[in-house]
Amino acid sequence: MKLSEKVGAMQFSPIRKFNPIAQKAKDAGKKVYHLNIGQPDVETPDVFMDAIRTYENKVIAYAESGGLPILQESVIDYFKQYDINFEKKDIIVTAGGSEALTMTFISLLNPGDEVLIAEPFYTNYHTFATTAGGKVVPITTKAEEGYHYAKREQIEAKITDRTKAIVCITPGNPTGTVLTLDEMKLIGEIAKEHDLWIIADEVYREFAYDDRKVTSFAMLPEYADRVIVIDSVSKRFSACGARIGLLISKNEEFMSNVMKVAQGRLCVSTVDQVGAAALFKLPMSYYDEVKAEYCGRRDVVYEELMKIPGVVCQKPGGAFYMTAKLPVDNVEDFLIFLLSEFDDNGETVMFAPAEGFYATPGLGKDEMRIAYVLNQADMRRGVELIRLGIEAYNKR
Amino acid sequence: MKLSEKVGAMQFSPIRKFNPIAQKAKDAGKKVYHLNIGQPDVETPDVFMDAIRTYENKVIAYAESGGLPILQESVIDYFKQYDINFEKKDIIVTAGGSEALTMTFISLLNPGDEVLIAEPFYTNYHTFATTAGGKVVPITTKAEEGYHYAKREQIEAKITDRTKAIVCITPGNPTGTVLTLDEMKLIGEIAKEHDLWIIADEVYREFAYDDRKVTSFAMLPEYADRVIVIDSVSKRFSACGARIGLLISKNEEFMSNVMKVAQGRLCVSTVDQVGAAALFKLPMSYYDEVKAEYCGRRDVVYEELMKIPGVVCQKPGGAFYMTAKLPVDNVEDFLIFLLSEFDDNGETVMFAPAEGFYATPGLGKDEMRIAYVLNQADMRRGVELIRLGIEAYNKR
Numbered sequence: 001m002k003l004s005e006k007v008g009a010m011q012f013s014p015i016r017k018f019n020p021i022a023q024k025a026k027d028a029g030k031k032v033y034h035l036n037i038g039q040p041d042v043e044t045p046d047v048f049m050d051a052i053r054t055y056e057n058k059v060i061a062y063a064e065s066g067g068l069p070i071l072q073e074s075v076i077d078y079f080k081q082y083d084i085n086f087e088k089k090d091i092i093v094t095a096g097g098s099e100a101l102t103m104t105f106i107s108l109l110n111p112g113d114e115v116l117i118a119e120p121f122y123t124n125y126h127t128f129a130t131t132a133g134g135k136v137v138p139i140t141t142k143a144e145e146g147y148h149y150a151k152r153e154q155i156e157a158k159i160t161d162r163t164k165a166i167v168c169i170t171p172g173n174p175t176g177t178v179l180t181l182d183e184m185k186l187i188g189e190i191a192k193e194h195d196l197w198i199i200a201d202e203v204y205r206e207f208a209y210d211d212r213k214v215t216s217f218a219m220l221p222e223y224a225d226r227v228i229v230i231d232s233v234s235k236r237f238s239a240c241g242a243r244i245g246l247l248i249s250k251n252e253e254f255m256s257n258v259m260k261v262a263q264g265r266l267c268v269s270t271v272d273q274v275g276a277a278a279l280f281k282l283p284m285s286y287y288d289e290v291k292a293e294y295c296g297r298r299d300v301v302y303e304e305l306m307k308i309p310g311v312v313c314q315k316p317g318g319a320f321y322m323t324a325k326l327p328v329d330n331v332e333d334f335l336i337f338l339l340s341e342f343d344d345n346g347e348t349v350m351f352a353p354a355e356g357f358y359a360t361p362g363l364g365k366d367e368m369r370i371a372y373v374l375n376q377a378d379m380r381r382g383v384e385l386i387r388l389g390i391e392a393y394n395k396r
Numbered sequence: 397m398k399l400s401e402k403v404g405a406m407q408f409s410p411i412r413k414f415n416p417i418a419q420k421a422k423d424a425g426k427k428v429y430h431l432n433i434g435q436p437d438v439e440t441p442d443v444f445m446d447a448i449r450t451y452e453n454k455v456i457a458y459a460e461s462g463g464l465p466i467l468q469e470s471v472i473d474y475f476k477q478y479d480i481n482f483e484k485k486d487i488i489v490t491a492g493g494s495e496a497l498t499m500t501f502i503s504l505l506n507p508g509d510e511v512l513i514a515e516p517f518y519t520n521y522h523t524f525a526t527t528a529g530g531k532v533v534p535i536t537t538k539a540e541e542g543y544h545y546a547k548r549e550q551i552e553a554k555i556t557d558r559t560k561a562i563v564c565i566t567p568g569n570p571t572g573t574v575l576t577l578d579e580m581k582l583i584g585e586i587a588k589e590h591d592l593w594i595i596a597d598e599v600y601r602e603f604a605y606d607d608r609k610v611t612s613f614a615m616l617p618e619y620a621d622r623v624i625v626i627d628s629v630s631k632r633f634s635a636c637g638a639r640i641g642l643l644i645s646k647n648e649e650f651m652s653n654v655m656k657v658a659q660g661r662l663c664v665s666t667v668d669q670v671g672a673a674a675l676f677k678l679p680m681s682y683y684d685e686v687k688a689e690y691c692g693r694r695d696v697v698y699e700e701l702m703k704i705p706g707v708v709c710q711k712p713g714g715a716f717y718m719t720a721k722l723p724v725d726n727v728e729d730f731l732i733f734l735l736s737e738f739d740d741n742g743e744t745v746m747f748a749p750a751e752g753f754y755a756t757p758g759l760g761k762d763e764m765r766i767a768y769v770l771n772q773a774d775m776r777r778g779v780e781l782i783r784l785g786i787e788a789y790n791k792r
Contacts, residue, residue, distance in 0.1 A: 001591055001622055002560075003653050004528070007503050010656045044456040052667060053449045060440040060637040095491045095639065098661040106527055107403050111507070127660030131502055132400070133529065164398075195397055226397055241456040241666030243491065257399050260406045264523030265494040269665040270637030271448060 006130050014123055014356025018335060022350050025339045032339070033349040033374065033382035038173065040320065040373040042238040042290060051278035052271050063267040066259065067093025071273045074280040075231075075246060081284060084218045092247045092258055093268050093276075097203050097232035098124065100247035104199055104228055105132035107257040113164040115199075118149040120323060120357030120364060122173045137163070138359040143325040143367060146314035147175035150183035155190055165197035166190075168217070171204040174357050174369035175323045176298075176316025178208050181215045188223035197254075198223065203232040203245075204319040206287040209295040212317050224250045235320070237279045238290075243269060244276040294320050297372040297379050304383035308390060322370045323354055326386075328393055331355070331368050337396075338389045349385035402526055410519055410752025414731060418746050421735045428735070429745040429770065429778035434569065436716065436769040438634040438686060447674035448667050459663040462655065463489025467669045470676040471627075471642060477680060480614045488643045488654055489664050493599050493628035494520065496643035500595055500624055501528035503653040509560040511595075514545040516719060516753030516760060518569045533559070534755040539721040539763060542710035543571035546579035551586055561593035562586075564613070567600040570753050570765035571719045572694075572712025574604050577611045584619035593650075594619065599628040599641075600715040602683040605691040608713050620646045631716070633675045634686075639665060640672040690716050693768040693775050700779035704786060718766045719750055722782075724789055727751070727764050733792075734785045745781035 015036060022032050066072070072088045079086050094100040101124075109115070111133040117125055119138035129136050137158050141147040149155065155166065168187060170179040179187070191198050200217035208214060217227045231246040233239045249255055301322055302315045310327030328334040331353045338348050354367035368386075372379050411432060418428050462468070468484045475482050490496040497520075505511070507529040513521055515534035525532050533554050537543040545551065551562065564583060566575040575583070587594050596613035604610060613623045627642040629635045645651055697718055698711045706723030724730040727749045734744050750763035764782075768775050 001593060001647075002506075003650060004503050005506050007653045007656055010660075012656055013659045016659070039455075039458050041455065043454045048456060049451070049667075055445070058439045059435075059437065060444060060635045061435050062636040095495075095665075096662060099491075102661070107400050110398075110401050111529075124660045124662075127657065131657065131660070133507075197397055239456045240458040241663065243663070243665045251397075254399060257403045260403055260408055261523065261527065263409045263412070264406075264520045264527070265498070266492060266520075267637065267639070269491075269639045269668050271445075271667055271671075272665050275667075 010127055010130060011356070015352045018339065018350065021336060021339045025348060029346065030343050031347045033347065033378060033385060035370045035372070035374070035379070035382045036350045036352045038235070038321070038371045038373065039240055040235070040238045041375065042293065044239045045237060045279060045282060045286065047278040047282065048237070048239055048242065048275040052275045055271060055274045060270055063270045063273060065262045065267055067091065067268065068270065068273040068277065071277040071280070074277040078280040079218070082214060082216065082219070084216060086248060089255065090248055090250050092255065092262055093273060094245040094247050095268050096234060096243040097201065097230050097245040098128070100230045100232070100245040101125070101128045101201070102131060103247055103258050103261050104230065105129050105134055106261055107254060108164055108197060109134035112162055114160060114162040115164060116155065116158055116166040118147070119359050120147070120174050120354050120367070122169065123356050125167065126359070134164070136359055140360055140363065141175070143312045143323065146316070147172070147177045147323065150179055150186055152186065152190060155187070159194050163194065163196060165199050167199040167201060169201040170215070171207055171318025173204070173319055174321045174352070174354065176319045176321045178212055178317035179215065181219065184215060184217055184220060188217070188220050191226055192223060196226070198227045199230065200227060201230040203230065203235050206236060207291060207294055207320060208318040209291065209298060210317065218248070226251065228254065233276050233279050239279065242272045242275055244272050294372065297376055298322070300376045300380050301370060301372050301383055304380055304387070308387045320372050322372065323367055324370070325367050326390065328366060328390060330365055334389070334393050337393050342389050342392055344385055344388050347381070347385060349382045349389065351386070406523055406526060411748045414735065414746065417732060417735045421744060425742065426739050427743045429743065429774060429781060431766045431768070431770070431775070431778045432746045432748045434631070434717070434767045434769065435636055436631070436634045437771065438689065440635045441633060441675060441678060441682065443674040443678065444633070444635055444638065444671040448671045451667060451670045456666055459666045459669060461658045461663055463487065463664065464666065464669040464673065467673040467676070470673040474676040475614070478610060478612065478615070480612060482644060485651065486644055486646050488651065488658050489669060490641040490643050491664050492630060492639040493597065493626050493641040494524070496626045496628070496641040497521070497524045497597070498527060499643055499654050499657050500626065501525050501530055502657055503650060504560055504593060505530035508558055510556060510558045512551065512554055512559060512562040514543070515755050516543070516570050516750050516763070518565065519752050521563065522755070530560070532755055536756055536759065537571070539708045539719065542712070543568070543573045543719065546575055546582055548582065548586060551583070555590050559590065559592060561595050563595040563597060565597040566611070567603055567714025569600070569715055570717045570748070570750065572715045572717045574608055574713035575611065577615065580611060580613055580616060584613070584616050587622055588619060592622070594623045595626065596623060597626040599626065599631050602632060603687060603690055603716060604714040605687065605694060606713065614644070622647065624650065629672050629675050635675065638668045638671055640668050690768065693772055694718070696772045696776050697766060697768050697779055700776055700783070704783045716768050718768065719763055720766070721763050722786065724762060724786060726761055730785070730789050733789050738785050738788055740781055740784050743777070743781060745778045745785065747782070
């Protein structure tokens with residue numbers, strides 16, 4: 001009774017693999033600041049549960065495979081605020097951004113097809129692409145350059161006969177790097193010249209700080225036939241447990257392929273869709289508030305990180321992640337040290353080692369990802385513990 | 397910009413493809429009795445929305461990838477009523493039975509692997525298996541034999557070096573055929589001899605009529621290491637829009653493979669899981685009531701079908717479907733006739749042509765599937781309309 005070889009070769013979540021060691025630290029009475037996971041503490045807007053509580057239907061029936069019309073309409077109105085025009089037929093509601101990505105890869109890729117992604121990247125892209133029989137080809141970026149990759153030579157160097165698409169996650173997880181609209185145009189140009197699809201994962205769209213404008217590949221009509229936008233309520237509305245994502249494209253042939261896969265899984269949760277329809281109706285002031293909150297946290301994290309001699313990191317422009325190079329020999333060993341040997345007044349800290357975010361073997365061993373999902377005081381203390389931990393670790 | 401060839405080769409839902417013609421009939425003022433879809437009119441138990449309405453959590457956070465512990469515990473208690481013992485580690489909560497099947501195939505199959513399924517079968521199995529790179533090999537069954545297939549010669553004739561699993565849907569969609577525990581044992585024996593997995597789709601488990609007992613492949617401990625049970629709240633609790641399914645197995649290596657895929661999509665809807673936990677706590681009297689309702693409908697449908705000269709059909713033992721051979725040359729043509737040319741007092745009827753449920757080309761052209769998802773009076777009228785329609789169709 002053999003199993004699937006491709007799943008056998010997949011890894012367990014590198015973000016979750018240190019949980020048992022963290023649990024031991026907690027069992028021993030240590031307080032652990034969790035900067036390792038992307039689950040924000042920001043409250044889900046009340047409109048989500050309010051809409052669900054007032055949903056009256058004697059039969060919780062199948063929704064349309066493409067999504068509940070009230071949610072599609074709400075999404076259309078949301079995009080209109082950015083002068084982006086979509087129709088219902090351009091939008092398929094999915095079980096989170098994860099399903100949107102899985103369906104995209106399944107609908108696009110043939111066995112052996114390659115997909116370009118800047119590394120470090122969100123590890124589950126491996127799972128999604130592998131499941132579809134494809135292969136991730138990384139465009140390596142560097143802490144010293146703020147993890148930027150929107151350069152023609154850097155991208156074109158990785159394009160082969162098998163390259164089918166380029167995935168752009170902006171604002172990015174795990175780096176927080178944001179593409180400008182000019183950079184998006186360059187990528188659009190390259191994609192057109194090499195006949196590639198653009199998979200634009202924009203689930204952090206509003207979380208762009210300082211003087212950055214909200215941008216989207218959907219703002220480039222000249223490339224509309226090759227752009228696939230991935231979206232989700234998880235981060236924008238701090239509703240990770242409402243599994244509502246969106247797969248959006250104006251390419252009808254592609255959407256027709258996706259619809260076959262969507263019909264196979266019938267539909268997405270009806271009550272979550274009812275709640276999500278209310279979320280997308282929130283006023284722009286909601287985003288301003290949340291953005292201000294995260295931006296404040298970023299500033300605190302960056303300020304504290306800069307107090308650590310030898311840290312390499314540029315101030316990231318968006319999302320709620322920061323990746324940095326630490327002055328330690330091995331970040332995984334350092335994390336295990338933090339959890340099992342170190343404490344400051346009974347407290348320690350946890351982050352995600354960045355090695356798992358790289359596809360190229362050997363890279364990222366001295367980098368970590370921080371998710372700034374806690375309040376400012378906790379974030380400040382968390383990064384302080386990293387600083388104190390490094391001092392202790394390097395003195396051993 | 398090419399697309400995935402395997403998705404390109406997939407079909408759109410054969411159940412839904414006649415919807416535009418039905419819509420035209422309705423636009424022209426005809427009343428259409430929908431016996432074509434598996435969406436029951438039975439009310440979802442109030443406990444589902446009640447549990448959700450009282451769910452108080454300021455952050456709708458990610459659930460565990462394997463499922464919310466309260467739901468897993470509720471499922472464990474549900475199975476204990478049948479003396480079946482599962483632990484949390486045996487249970488992964490999925491987005492409906494559909495995701496449980498998709499994850500099963502992805503975790504089991506290598507490209508070219510074959511999966512046996514008795515035909516006619518639920519069409520989406522094609523989508524699930526194809527997505528995973530596998531191939532469905534049909535075991536053909538016949539209306540004259542009540543669509544039974546649990547015979548050693550019939551099953552073994554289809555086993556090759558590439559056969560990886562046998563899928564048993566019991567009670568069955570679209571035939572309503574139910575396996576006895578002895579038949580399950582025979583299939584277990586064959587699976588053991590040929591080293592196959594058994595994928596037991598038991599989402600209609602309680603809907604077994606007459607003197608039939610509730611059965612499950614999970615009642616056979618001697619085959620527990622090769623049994624994968626697929627379950628769902630959709631049909632049992634008339635909660636199709638609550639996308640909650642279950643993937644259950646005692647094979648730890650398999651479950652470990654599945655968990656990698658499950659971690660990739662993070663988790664299933666938190667609020668749906670809260671509601672589903674309440675559903676699985678319903679007393680056995682709930683199933684008795686629902687079963688009595690469906691059994692009454694089945695009797696009406698069978699009684700009316702037997703009034704049609706030339707119909708071939710055995711009274712099915714479970715689920716809420718019936719497949720029958722009709723005395724017409726071509727059931728798809730007949731359906732189009734019913735929708736576009738026929739009416740009786742302004743009324744007509746719609747069913748699912750069975751051809752789409754067969755993998756073998758040419759089979760099922762004179763068969764239809766009825767879903768008895770309407771009340772008895774409507775079901776009686778629906779089948780009467782089929783009878784009147786056949787008379788008119790064959791007189792043309």
